[in-house]
Every structure is written in structure tokens, then in C-alpha cells.
Amino acid sequence: LIESFNKKIKKYTKRKEQFPNDESLERFLVSQFEDYNQRFATRCHIGFNKARAEIEKMFEELES
Numbered sequence: 001l002i003e004s005f006n007k008k009i010k011k012y013t014k015r016k017e018q019f020p021n022d023e024s025l026e027r028f029l030v031s032q033f034e035d036y037n038q039r040f041a042t043r044c045h046i047g048f049n050k051a052r053a054e055i056e057k058m059f060e061e062l063e064s
Helices: 002-014 022-040 048-063
Strands: none
Touching: 002 022
């Protein structure tokens, strides 16, 4: 997932002429990160569900 996302970002940012200044590049990157986070926020990797309960328990212990 990350590799394909990085490839997509490189593809669009390679053409630097489309970004007149650093702020426009930053706005573009932030929008891409937001889209990525929204698409994959609820996705769970294979095998992670098996460990999820134990990990949540560990975090609860750290909080208390």
C-alpha cells in the first residue's frame, strides 16, 4: 500500500512546474494524505484482527 502511494506522489510531484511555490506543493501533499487516510482508515491488515483485542488491552493498561 505505502509503496504504491509513494509512487503516485512521486509521479505527480516530479512535474515541479505545476507547483508555483512550496505552499501549493504542501497543500497538494496534505490533500493526498487526507484522501489516503480516509480510504484506508477502516481497513484492517490480514492477521491484525487476531491481535487487536490484546493490543487494545495493552493500551488500556498504559492509560490507567
